[in-house]
Amino acid sequence: MSTSPFRLGIVGARGHTGQELIRLVAAHPGLELAFVSSRELDGQRVADHTDGFAGELRFESLDADAVAAKGVDAVILALPNGKAAPFVAAIDAAKPDTLIVDLSADYRFEAGWYYGLPELTRARYAGQRRISNPGCYATAMQLAIAPLAEHLAGPPQCFGVSGYSGAGTMPSDKNDTALLADNLMPYALTNHVHEREVSKQLSLPVEFMPHVAPHFRGITMTVNLWLSAPMSRDAVKALFDARYADAPLVEVIDDAPWVSHIAGRHGAQIGAFTMAPGNGRVVVVATLDNLLKGAATQAMQNLNLALGFDELTSIPH
Numbered sequence: 001m002s003t004s005p006f007r008l009g010i011v012g013a014r015g016h017t018g019q020e021l022i023r024l025v026a027a028h029p030g031l032e033l034a035f036v037s038s039r040e041l042d043g044q045r046v047a048d049h050t051d052g053f054a055g056e057l058r059f060e061s062l063d064a065d066a067v068a069a070k071g072v073d074a075v076i077l078a079l080p081n082g083k084a085a086p087f088v089a090a091i092d093a094a095k096p097d098t099l100i101v102d103l104s105a106d107y108r109f110e111a112g113w114y115y116g117l118p119e120l121t122r123a124r125y126a127g128q129r130r131i132s133n134p135g136c137y138a139t140a141m142q143l144a145i146a147p148l149a150e151h152l153a154g155p156p157q158c159f160g161v162s163g164y165s166g167a168g169t170m171p172s173d174k175n176d177t178a179l180l181a182d183n184l185m186p187y188a189l190t191n192h193v194h195e196r197e198v199s200k201q202l203s204l205p206v207e208f209m210p211h212v213a214p215h216f217r218g219i220t221m222t223v224n225l226w227l228s229a230p231m232s233r234d235a236v237k238a239l240f241d242a243r244y245a246d247a248p249l250v251e252v253i254d255d256a257p258w259v260s261h262i263a264g265r266h267g268a269q270i271g272a273f274t275m276a277p278g279n280g281r282v283v284v285v286a287t288l289d290n291l292l293k294g295a296a297t298q299a300m301q302n303l304n305l306a307l308g309f310d311e312l313t314s315i316p317h
């Protein structure tokens, strides 16, 4: 491992996930925050916008070529979906060994990119310099389904409820607090990109029904699973306990987890394991903070893995 810090830049640092990334990188003993980009906050001090950040670093407005010209060791892309390609192309041309971690959905289906959900895919990491970071819903679904994947009689049905920070900062119905007041907003009820992403990753069809709620952060994923043969609750829970025994960020609990308990925390909770009469069907509930385990914390795990640090460096747990 290098003794001088790895130099890292965050593109899209004004956004919800960018702000969390700034805090995690600043707390990391082996990383130096070389630049943070925002068009809107160009020239302004990071310390004036990011709680917990001290120092004189300022936001810069950087296009793809300007990011590539920085010549850093690692770049995190925290841009809205569909915006990453020019940045990847410019880095490919200027300094292809740069480590890129992309938070968007743009490279989740791309051969050659490592799909970084460490608790489930770590063994597939083979030194790739391009890492696609699964998002909040996809992470929650996979953590809730994977231990039972070999025991299913049909597609899991996943009812997801997200806080409105999941919709980013670009104004839309899904982050309009007036429209969300006293409301639950269903959307993209079939064929959401995360339905396809999880189906591909788990090699089984999943059915996903997302909703946005009036709280700011945290998601609840309630998953209905039909079993290929009846199982006891103890047998179901034992599969989850075994699968996540060595995963400090995934906590398996008895009760159904509450989103209010996970907001601001770096891990996920999985619980309920409620059996239907006859034990042929079980309901599992997963919660995580969409901005942390669903985005920034997971990106930090992936950076740590790729740069040779302990996977949980700078992540409170």
Ligand SMILES: NC(=O)C1=CN([C@@H]2O[C@H](COP(=O)(O)OP(=O)(O)OC[C@H]3O[C@@H](n4cnc5c(N)ncnc54)[C@H](OP(=O)(O)O)[C@@H]3O)[C@@H](O)[C@H]2O)C=CC1
Pocket (backbone or CB within 6 Å): 011, 012, 013, 014, 015, 016, 017, 018, 037, 038, 039, 040, 041, 078, 079, 080, 081, 083, 103, 104, 105, 134, 135, 136, 165, 166, 167, 168, 169, 170, 290, 291, 294, 295
């Ligand atoms: N929010 C969440 O819960 C999760 C988000 N993700 C993914 O992470 C990514 C970032 O999400 P989030 O932080 O919520 O997004 P935000 O909308 O909060 O932030 C987007 C950032 O990108 C910048 N930006 C926007 N458009 C462009 C552009 N055309 N060129 C350059 N910069 C641009 C914005 O800053 P400025 O306009 O100042 O340049 C801002 O810093 C998305 O791809 C999202 O899908 C993944 C998991 C969870």
Ligand SMILES: CC(=O)N[C@@H](CCC(=O)OP(=O)(O)O)C(=O)O
Pocket (backbone or CB within 6 Å): 081, 103, 104, 105, 134, 135, 136, 137, 138, 162, 163, 164, 165, 166, 167, 168, 174, 194, 210, 211, 212, 294
């Ligand atoms: C509430 C809301 O709009 N959520 C976003 C998902 C946020 C997320 O997980 O981002 P990725 O697309 O990077 O996975 C959505 O449904 O598209």
